Amino acid sequence: MCDTIIALGKATSDGRTLFGKNSDRPPNECQVVEYHPSRQYDPGTELRCTYVTIPQVERTNAIIISRPFWMWGAEMGCNEHGVVIGNEAVFSNEEVPETGLLGMDLLRLGLERGDSATSALDVMVELLECHGQGGICELGGAMMYHNSFIIADPDEAWVLETSQRRWVALRVRDVWSISNGYTITTKWDRGSDDVVEHAVEQGWYDEDSEFDFAAAYGNEAMRYISRCDDRLSCTRRWLRDAHGEIDFFTIAETLRDHPDGWTPWSQEQAAVCQHASHENAYATTGAQISELGSDPVHWFTGSSTTCMSVFWPISFNRHALYDGFDVGGERYTEDSYWWKRERVNRMLTLRFTDAFPRYREIVSEIQGRTYDLYYSGGMTADFEELIEEHSDALTVLSKKISEPSGLPGEFVDYWEKRSKETGVSLDWAGSRDQEQNHGSASDS
Secondary structure, eight states, X not given: OOEEEEEOGGGBSXXXXXXXXXXXXXXXXOEEEEEEOOEEOOTTOEEEOXXXXXXXXXXXXXXXXXEETTOSSOSEEEETTSOEEEEEEEXXXXXXXXXXXXXXXXXXXXXXXXXXXXXXXXXXXXXXXXXXXXXXXXXXXXXXXXXXEEEXXXXXXXXXXXXXXXXXXXXOSSEEEEOSSOOOOSOOSEEXXXXXXXXXXXXXXXXXXXXXXXXXXXXXXXXXXXXXXXXXXXHHHHHXXXXXXXXXXXXXXXXXXXXXXXXXXXXXXXXSSOOOBTTBOOEEEEEEEEEESSSOEEEEOOSSOGGGOOOEEEOSSSOOOOTTTTOOOSSOOTTOHHHHHHHHHHHHHTTHHHHXXXXXXXXXXXXXXXXXXXXXXXXXXXXXXXXXXXXXXXXXXXXXXXXXXXXXXXXXXXXXXXXXXXXXXXXXXXXGGXXXXXXXXXXX
């Protein structure tokens, strides 16, 4: 489950378009940040995506993507022309085919082949209609879904929503956000030829009423299960309340948001910054913010749990990838930035009540310094020092706070199990002496 937001220049503080996304996936899915240069290919070359093979184009754009380690496609990213794309799982009344292009494959293909938001949209809908979408979308799981997207560049943005090979697209005029349900209703700017006719044939649409894409195609039960509207109402409130003054920090705080009174083990209302638990199978495993102007700037966390993470600048001209950002697999390794941060993030999640106010101060202070440093001309080595300072500060904090107590036993057991599966060592894990602290708390 994910959330993606866009604010065009008329809604922002400095006239630049701002894009942001939280990528929510199973908590053991390490997400790597990678740079892929532009490449030339011989005619007739084929491209293997996650599940299917399609013809390759003669030239691909340089891209920076955040990608679950096991798939070809990406959850979010940008290209050398200032195009950015983020996707969402959405649930239709139609079954998802057993194989096809993943929504994440379509996203990466749009970045590799589009030199504007409109051309990326053209690429994606042509491939969707030709090859279809389908296949399992999570490692070791069975989840399959259709997809929606926000596609943007410095001058324009589109919302694309799909069901099998059908689609509608809406040009964004001001601000928009998407989550795990359809958001395009009675008006759109482009669409597949038979999108209305198909709904009539399926009995989803009463011809005596105005056609509503979301109402006709959307699976309301899955929209409710995914808690889409909790998070959608939150992102839209942030965009509405800050309209005209939206800046980088507005987007960052939106992506870090938790409802009042929320804790990782008691999630009566869904948070935009997701933490997995025994009641929620998904965590925010990566995030991106892009400032789209004449010289676009892209910021990636390279780590999970946005509320504990700092966005680091990565650009096509000024800064290379940071050490360990493009390293990661199914199990914990010391050379992976994502996995090293994940270990500490899990310890802080289990100490959330005491840790949250203190790590938010650390994150806020270092984020401010990072932003100022970028715009004062900081070099890659300067940011490497700040990355180390951030990691060290949270590591020290995780060890200062006492071991978790008073937590539901199911919550602690959930994280012990997830951590053992991947070789993540938690300082207190396996110490059943804690049983008196957390094992009986589930009765409360």
